[in-house]
Amino acid sequence: MAEKTTVLNLPEDELVHPGNRACAGCGLSIIYRIGLKALGRDTILVVPPSCLTVLQGLYPIAATQLPCLNVTFASTAAAATGILAALRAQKNTSTTVAAWAGDGGTSDIGLQALSGACERGENFIFICYDNEAYMNTGVQRSGTTPQGVLTTTTPISGKKQKKKDVPAIIAAHGIPYVATASAAYPIDFYDKIKKAKTISGPKYIHVHTPCPSGWGFNPRYTIKIGRMAVESGLYDLYENENGHFELSGPSQRLLKKDRRPVSEYLETQARFRGLSEARIASIQQEVDAKWETYRAQPS
Ligand SMILES: Cc1ncc(C[n+]2csc(CCOP(=O)(O)OP(=O)(O)O)c2C)c(N)n1
Ligand code: SF4
Ligand SMILES: [Mg+2]
Numbered sequence: 130m131a132e133k134t135t136v137l138n139l140p141e142d143e144l145v146h147p148g149n150r151a152c153a154g155c156g157l158s159i160i161y162r163i164g165l166k167a168l169g170r171d172t173i174l175v176v177p178p179s180c181l182t183v184l185q186g187l188y189p190i191a192a193t194q195l196p197c198l199n200v201t202f203a204s205t206a207a208a209a210t211g212i213l214a215a216l217r218a219q220k221n222t223s224t225t226v227a228a229w230a231g232d233g234g235t236s237d238i239g240l241q242a243l244s245g246a247c248e249r250g251e252n253f254i255f256i257c258y259d260n261e262a263y264m265n266t267g268v269q270r271s272g273t274t275p276q277g278v279l280t281t282t283t284p285i286s287g288k289k290q291k292k293k294d295v296p297a298i299i300a301a302h303g304i305p306y307v308a309t310a311s312a313a314y315p316i317d318f319y320d321k322i323k324k325a326k327t328i329s330g331p332k333y334i335h336v337h338t339p340c341p342s343g344w345g346f347n348p349r350y351t352i353k354i355g356r357m358a359v360e361s362g363l364y365d366l367y368e369n370e371n372g373h374f375e376l377s378g379p380s381q382r383l384l385k386k387d388r389r390p391v392s393e394y395l396e397t398q399a400r401f402r403g404l405s406e407a408r409i410a411s412i413q414q415e416v417d418a419k420w421e422t423y424r425a426q427p428s
Contacts, residue, residue, distance in 0.1 A: 134320050140166045144162075179233070179265050236273045248302055255333050313358075314359070339358075357393060361389040362416045395409060
């Protein structure tokens with residue numbers, strides 16, 4: 130049986146230098162450090178404009194030790210496809226190609242290139258870190274911003290539309306591996322990347338990534354707030370492997386124990402302060418209904 134991953138047996142090799150330009154408490158800097166440990170040195174990264182390009186910085190003071198192609202917003206998956214073609218021409222079958230894009234660069238701009246790459250069956254890993262808005266340019270709403278959230282483009286009554294379910298859209302392409310993860314559960318994220326590396330074809334991992342600056346909370350609570358999103362059943366951790374859906378540990382456990390009220394999560398962040406009591410009650414009802422369908426599924 131494979132050894133269980135813990136913080137004690139993660140690779141010691143650090144592929145992200147300390148002292149990068151992310152804000153204090155940034156969820157992205159946690160998953161980027163852990164995620165690169167899982168990907169390993171034999172990896173080429175593809176990154177569109179986002180907080181990650183800022184975190185990384187520019188040569189010669191880049192925070193990342195791996196080769197990285199910074200590409201235009203819409204072209205992440207297309208650029209990854211080009212790198213794969215170049216590696217094939219070199220008869221290189223070992224190097225991992227991994228795209229890291231924000232929710233704006235995945236769910237809105239960039240979705241067509243990602244859809245095309247999934248449909249073609251490109252052998253890459255696409256990681257979407259979802260901080261639920263266009264953070265790098267000043268907190269504009271994106272396709273994955275939840276309904277009711279205050280952003281600089283939805284400043285009065287919050288976003289009107291619901292959060293776009295990007296993992297479900299990508300799963301509908303019939304690719305071999307789709308998973309969700311959270312920056313608050315970095316070991317689970319690490320294990321999912323390790324698994325994705327063993328699978329041929331497109332792999333998609335969507336990571337809920339708390340952002341103190343854009344969500345309006347004290348940077349010391351990044352992990353706590355990420356966990357509350359999962360423990361309230363609002364954001365679920367799962368794997369979909371060749372169409373087989375399975376809740377992952379922290380979410381699986383919620384089938385047998387009480388979930389936190391969603392209000393506990395919502396009241397931790399300034400971005401939700403426009404929500405009325407009635408709206409919070411209806412979010413709770415939606416979450417309860419979703420979990421009834423999980424419970425009704427054969428295990
Ligand atoms: C075609 C194009 N439109 C807009 C921009 C400006 N821009 C740069 S980063 C960014 C926000 C990216 O948001 P997201 O993908 O969610 O990543 P985050 O900043 O939240 O990490 C925008 C709008 C751009 N670089 N290119
Ligand atoms: S704005 Fe948010 S995602 Fe961007 S660097 Fe700061 S904390 Fe991280
Ligand atoms: Mg974003």
